[in-house]
Structure formats: C-alpha cells, structure tokens
Amino acid sequence: MMAHDLTTLKLEVENLPQTVPVGRVIGVEGGQIQISGLSDKAEIGDRLVLQRGSGEHLSGEVLRIASETVHMLPDAAPDGVALDNPVFLYRVPAFAPSNRWIGRVIDPFGQPLDDKPLSRGPIPRPVFAAPPRAGLRRPMGQRLPTGLAVLNTVLPIVAGQRVGLFAGSGVGKSRLLAGLAKGMHADVVVLALIGERGREVNDFVHRVLGPDGMKRAVVVAATSDQSALVRRRCAGAAMAVAEHFRDLGQNVLFLADSVTRFAEAHREIASAMGESPSLRGYPPSVTPQITSLCERAGPGGPSQGDITAVFSVLVAGSDMDEPVADILRGVLDGHVVLSREIAERGRFPAIDVARSVSRSLPNAANESENRIIAEVRKHLGSYEQSEVMIRAGLYTEGSDPVLDAAVRLWPDLDAFFARSDHSDAADIRGSFDRLTLVLRRAGISIL
Numbered sequence: 001m002m003a004h005d006l007t008t009l010k011l012e013v014e015n016l017p018q019t020v021p022v023g024r025v026i027g028v029e030g031g032q033i034q035i036s037g038l039s040d041k042a043e044i045g046d047r048l049v050l051q052r053g054s055g056e057h058l059s060g061e062v063l064r065i066a067s068e069t070v071h072m073l074p075d076a077a078p079d080g081v082a083l084d085n086p087v088f089l090y091r092v093p094a095f096a097p098s099n100r101w102i103g104r105v106i107d108p109f110g111q112p113l114d115d116k117p118l119s120r121g122p123i124p125r126p127v128f129a130a131p132p133r134a135g136l137r138r139p140m141g142q143r144l145p146t147g148l149a150v151l152n153t154v155l156p157i158v159a160g161q162r163v164g165l166f167a168g169s170g171v172g173k174s175r176l177l178a179g180l181a182k183g184m185h186a187d188v189v190v191l192a193l194i195g196e197r198g199r200e201v202n203d204f205v206h207r208v209l210g211p212d213g214m215k216r217a218v219v220v221a222a223t224s225d226q227s228a229l230v231r232r233r234c235a236g237a238a239m240a241v242a243e244h245f246r247d248l249g250q251n252v253l254f255l256a257d258s259v260t261r262f263a264e265a266h267r268e269i270a271s272a273m274g275e276s277p278s279l280r281g282y283p284p285s286v287t288p289q290i291t292s293l294c295e296r297a298g299p300g301g302p303s304q305g306d307i308t309a310v311f312s313v314l315v316a317g318s319d320m321d322e323p324v325a326d327i328l329r330g331v332l333d334g335h336v337v338l339s340r341e342i343a344e345r346g347r348f349p350a351i352d353v354a355r356s357v358s359r360s361l362p363n364a365a366n367e368s369e370n371r372i373i374a375e376v377r378k379h380l381g382s383y384e385q386s387e388v389m390i391r392a393g394l395y396t397e398g399s400d401p402v403l404d405a406a407v408r409l410w411p412d413l414d415a416f417f418a419r420s421d422h423s424d425a426a427d428i429r430g431s432f433d434r435l436t437l438v439l440r441r442a443g444i445s446i447l
C-alpha cells in the first residue's frame with residue numbers, strides 16, 4: 001500500500017465517530033427544529049439525523065447554538081416530527097480533495113454521487129476559506145484558447161480571469177459552460193452545479209459533458225431538493241477542490257452554474273437566522289458571500305497555478321441591475337451576456353458581443369489584434385443602432401460608409417460568432433486570421 005493510501009486511510013479512521021451524542025426534539029418553529037441535550041457538543045455546521053415516530057429519518061444541519069438548545073435546519077419539511085423524537089449528532093467528515101476525484105461526481109461533503117467508492121485526499125481543506133492575500137498573487141496571465149471563435153478574439157479570457165455569464169432562463173448558459181469544460185485550455189476543470197434538479201445533473205454529466213468532458217473534470221453537485229445549507233456549501237466545496245489543484249501548480253478552470261442559486265440558498269439561511277432583507281429581497285450579507293467566493297478564484301501565488309472562473313447568473317428579462325448581477329459585475333473581470341433574441345433565431349452561443357466586456361483587454365491582445373477588435377465593435381455598434389431601420393427596408397446604401405460596411409459584414413460576422421475553433425495554443429492566432437478575412441470580405445481593411 002502506498003504512503004498516500006495509508007495517510008488517507010488514517011484520516012478515514014480518525015473521522016469515524018467514537019460515540020454518537022443524542023438529543024431530543026423540544027420544539028418546531030418557523031421551519032427550524034429545537035433540540036435539547038446537544039448544546040455542549042454541537043458545532044455550527046455539524047449534521048443531525050432525527051428519527052421520527054414512524055422510524056423515518058430526517059437529516060439537517062446545526063444552524064444556531066444557545067446555552068440549552070440547538071437549532072436544526074432540516075433538509076426537508078419537518079412533517080411528522082414530534083416532541084421527544086431522538087436526534088443524533090454527527091461531525092461532518094473533513095473535506096479533503098484528492099487527485100483521484102477527477103472524472104467523478106461528488107456531493108458538497110466529499111461523498112460520491114456516482115455509486116462508486118471515493119477516497120479522500122491527505123489534507124483537509126476549509127470549504128469556506130478566505131481568499132489569498134492580494135499582494136501574494138501574480139497578475140492575470142496569458143490568453144487561453146477557449147474552443148470558441150468569439151471568446152478567442154473579441155472577448156478574450158486570460159489565465160486567472162473571473163468572468164460572469166449573464167442570461168435569462170433557457171438561453172444557453174449551461175450548454176456554454178459545458179462547451180468550455182470540454183474545449184477550453186486547462187489542466188483540470190471543476191464544475192459546481194448548484195440547485196439544479198436531480199435529473200438535470202445526470203443529464204448534464206452523461207449527455208452534455210459526456211465521457212470526453214468528464215476526463216479532466218470534477219463535478220460537485222447539490223440538487224434543488226437539498227437544504228439551503230447544502231446548496232450554499234456546494235459552491236465553497238467546489239472552490240476548495242479548485243484550490244487543491246491550484247496549490248499543486250495546475251491551471252484550473254472553475255465553472256459555477258449558478259451563482260443565483262447560491263445567493264438564493266444564502267437568502268434562505270439568512271432569513272431562517274432572522275436577518276432581514278434589504279437588497280430587493282436579499283439580505284445584506286449576500287454581498288460578502290458572493291464577493292469572497294469570487295475572490296477565491298483568480299491568479300495564484302508563486303509556484304501555484306491559476307483558477308480561471310466563469311460564474312453563471314440568471315437575470316430575469318434583461319435586468320442587469322438585479323442584486324446578484326449587480327454585485328457580481330462589481331467584482332469580476334468581465335461579463336458575457338447571452339441574448340434571448342439571438343438564441344431564438346438559433347445562433348449559439350447566443351453571446352451579445354456589444355453588451356459583453358472583457359476587462360483583460362487591451363493588455364490581452366497585441367496592437368493589431370486590438371485594432372481588429374475595435375473595428376468589429378465599431379461596425380457591430382453601427383449595425384445594431386440601425387437594425388430596426390435595416391429590417392424595415394428603410395436603409396439605403398450610400399448615406400453612411402461605416403453602416404454600409406457593417407451591413408455587408410453582418411452575416412459573416414454573425415456566423416463567425418457561432419464558430420467553434422479547436423483549442424490548441426495556435427488557435428487564437430487562427431481565430432484572428434479568420435476574423436481578419438471576414439472583415440476584408442466586407443471591404444474593411446486593418447492597417
């Protein structure tokens with residue numbers, strides 16, 4: 001047996017509970033269950049298993065501890081719970097990510113969700129860790145080939161960049177993330193699937209990602225039927241997995257779907273703890289929750305890898321000012337907006353380039369590439385400003401040379417934005433060459 005296996009086994013044995021403390025239900029109020037007899041033994045975050053009179057179990061988590069009472073937030077509705085029901089206290093096993101988690105689907109406690117045995121790594125990691133000190137971090141790194149022409153060129157993503165993916169429901173967020181998981185340059189991909197339906201997680205892993213996508217991926221999932229505490233933990237646990245690989249010097253791509261569900265889980269917990277909402281239904285504490293999650297991603301320190309991150313956000317309609325979107329835009333290094341109108345006409349990824357921004361520019365591109373990007377944006381802006389007129393047949397060639405060129409450019413540019421490009425290092429250059437050709441065909445020359 002290798003030394004690594006022995007250390008892991010030792011950790012497993014140390015984590016086995018010696019005895020299980022038992023308390024009793026003394027009240028059920030506002031969705032929380034009050035328990036006596038555990039106050040001096042429980043810690044915030046410990047797991048509780050309640051046994052109903054019928055013999056059925058109800059699990060949950062320690063949310064609050066008072067001198068005589070422990071408050072449990074159950075994972076499901078407390079139907080059938082009665083006074084004096086016994087409640088067993090379990091310490092959560094240490095969360096210790098392992099290199100062997102690659103290719104696996106796990107829950108936020110490090111337990112396998114794919115019915116195969118899973119060993120823990122040798123070093124436990126905090127699920128809610130502090131971000132690394134800013135002074136110890138490298139600046140953002142090189143441009144990464146993404147597998148998509150649009151992200152290789154006008155909206156580049158560099159190593160250690162944190163990007164938001166904003167869209168309404170069903171516009172293609174998850175499919176775009178899956179595309180990046182399969183095609184973007186990275187050593188390891190960590191996916192946090194937060195608050196999806198159970199069926200969707202299976203579908204995503206087996207059909208959308210497929211065996212190819214899973215080859216270098218770790219999926220951490222908490223489904224919508226799990227308690228808010230478990231859903232919120234999912235994002236932190238997935239980030240701890242990413243940090244494990246980053247500390248080993250690997251370049252990690254972290255994909256979270258979605259931060260909105262993470263924020264909603266936090267809202268439920270905060271409301272159960274009595275915090276009142278202030279930010280259009282969200283409690284004030286949602287801001288530090290989101291920002292510290294995002295800050296944990298980014299460039300690593302000396303001898304570490306980077307965590308490049310894409311966080312999806314559900315925006316109702318095109319309300320980019322709703323609280324979660326607003327908080328995220330402030331902390332991220334760019335945002336990619338998906339448009340329902342573009343998706344409805346069948347162009348995927350439905351990225352609305354004019355409304356999307358990468359803050360790694362202009363540094364991420366060289367001078368001539370920046371000129372290409374500027375030409376694309378200028379003509380795209382001109383086309384979109386006059387789009388209604390053009391569609392109504394009111395546009396006549398010859399009145400505005402920029403608009404004339406934009407009209408010629410539009411069909412090829414739209415097709416270019418839908419293009420998948422292979423993600424090897426030479427490919428960014430290749431994507432720019434193809435974009436230059438598209439511009440030339442419309443009579444736009446780049447000096």
Ligand SMILES: Nc1ncnc2c1ncn2[C@@H]1O[C@H](COP(=O)(O)OP(=O)(O)OP(=O)(O)O)[C@@H](O)[C@H]1O
Pocket residue numbers: 167168169170171172173174175176314348349
């Ligand atoms: N690249 C693509 N190619 C073809 N169809 C796509 C693509 N991306 C999205 N779609 C279509 O859009 C639908 C919704 O995509 P997806 O599930 O990724 O959206 P979503 O924004 O994650 O939705 P939700 O808000 O429900 O999570 C897909 O079922 C598919 O029909």
Ligand SMILES: [Mg+2]
Pocket residue numbers: 173174175257
């Ligand atoms: Mg989705």
